[in-house]
Amino acid sequence: GNSVTQMEGPVTLSEEAFLTINCTYTATGYPSLFWYVQYPGEGLQLLLKATKADDKGSNKGFEATYRKETTSFHLEKGSVQVSDSAVYFCALTGAGSYQLTFGKGTKLSVIP
Amino acid sequence: DAGITQSPRHKVTETGTPVTLRCHQTENHRYMYWYRQDPGHGLRLIHYSYGVKDTDKGEVSDGYSVSRSKTEDFLLTLESATSSQTSVYFCAIHPGGSGVDNEQFFGPGTRLTVL
Numbered sequence: 001g002n003s004v005t006q007m008e009g010p011v012t013l014s015e016e017a018f019l020t021i022n023c024t025y026t027a028t029g030y031p032s033l034f035w036y037v038q039y040p041g042e043g044l045q046l047l048l049k050a051t052k053a054d055d056k057g058s059n060k061g062f063e064a065t066y067r068k069e070t071t072s073f074h075l076e077k078g079s080v081q082v083s084d085s086a087v088y089f090c091a092l093t094g095a096g097s098y099q100l101t102f103g104k105g106t107k108l109s110v111i112p
Numbered sequence: 113d114a115g116i117t118q119s120p121r122h123k124v125t126e127t128g129t130p131v132t133l134r135c136h137q138t139e140n141h142r143y144m145y146w147y148r149q150d151p152g153h154g155l156r157l158i159h160y161s162y163g164v165k166d167t168d169k170g171e172v173s174d175g176y177s178v179s180r181s182k183t184e185d186f187l188l189t190l191e192s193a194t195s196s197q198t199s200v201y202f203c204a205i206h207p208g209g210s211g212v213d214n215e216q217f218f219g220p221g222t223r224l225t226v227l
Contacts, residue, residue: 034215043202043218044155089154098143098206099170100216102154 002027006090006103013080013110021075021106023064023090031092033057033066033073034100038087047075047088080110115139116219118203124225131190133222135203137183143206144186145216146170146178148199155202161186162208193226200224 007022025031032051036044048057050066050073057064062077073090090103115138125131135144143162147155157170159178167178175197177189190197203219 036218043220044204045218046215049215098208098216099145099157099160100155100204102156104152104154 002031002092002094002101004090004092004101004103006088006106008104009087009106009108011106011108013108015082015110015112016079017110019075019077019080019084019108021088021090021108023073023075023103025071025073025090025092027071027092027094027101029095030068031094033064034091034093035062035064035073035075036089036091036102038089038105040086044089080108082110082112084108085110116203116205116217118201118219118222120222121220122223124227125193126227127194128192131193131224131226133188133201133224135186135188135219137186137205139205139207139217140183141205141217142183142208144180145204145206146176146186146188147202147204148172148197149202149221150199158188158201193224195226198224198226 003026034049035047037047038044048059050057053068055066064075087105087107089105091100117136119134145160146158149155156172161167161180179187201222204216206216
């Protein structure tokens with residue numbers, strides 16, 4: 001079956017630091033890949049997505065590139081802000097499906 | 113924001129009592145989902161619906177049932193709540209189809225505590 005593995009947290013960074021959260025996946029065929037963000041006390045919001053190999057998703061300064069050769073979709077941001085403090089989830093949908101399979105989440109705290 | 117509401121937002125109940133959580137959408141989306149979120153597990157799919165009266169099990173369906181009698185409402189029932197069902201429950205919706213902007217939208221969550 002499908003699975004997603006993302007780096008364990010929590011991650012604590014200083015403001016303006018570079019962020020990488022690793023995500024690798026196992027799936028048959030060609031899944032679509034997603035990063036969701038959950039701010040404290042809220043539901044999940046889609047941050048970015050990529051639907052085919054070599055696609056780059058981007059939003060709010062965050063980027064992730066769909067790498068089929070390494071089955072990875074790492075999240076990056078060049079300069080984090082305090083407002084980026086949240087839990088980040090990597091997820092996928094299998095080919096022809098809308099069902100999401102999530103990683104366990106990575107909690108990011110950004111300190112001034 | 114997608115029109116999804118969940119009720120109640122918080123509930124404390126006792127072991128062995130029945131509990132029903134409601135998800136209501138105003139988007140007329142075909143697909144609806146119930147997830148539970150637990151530390152160290154991320155979100156796990158409980159049940160989902162692909163239309164009125166059409167439902168199927170997810171990864172962690174034991175102890176849960178669902179019903180969807182109208183497009184806009186998807187109910188999750190714990191027939192006899194147990195402490196292991198203490199969790200945060202999220203509803204999500206998806207329009208179906210393959211549009212590039214199609215995505216799952218999540219509700220605000222229900223925090224359930226079973227004592």
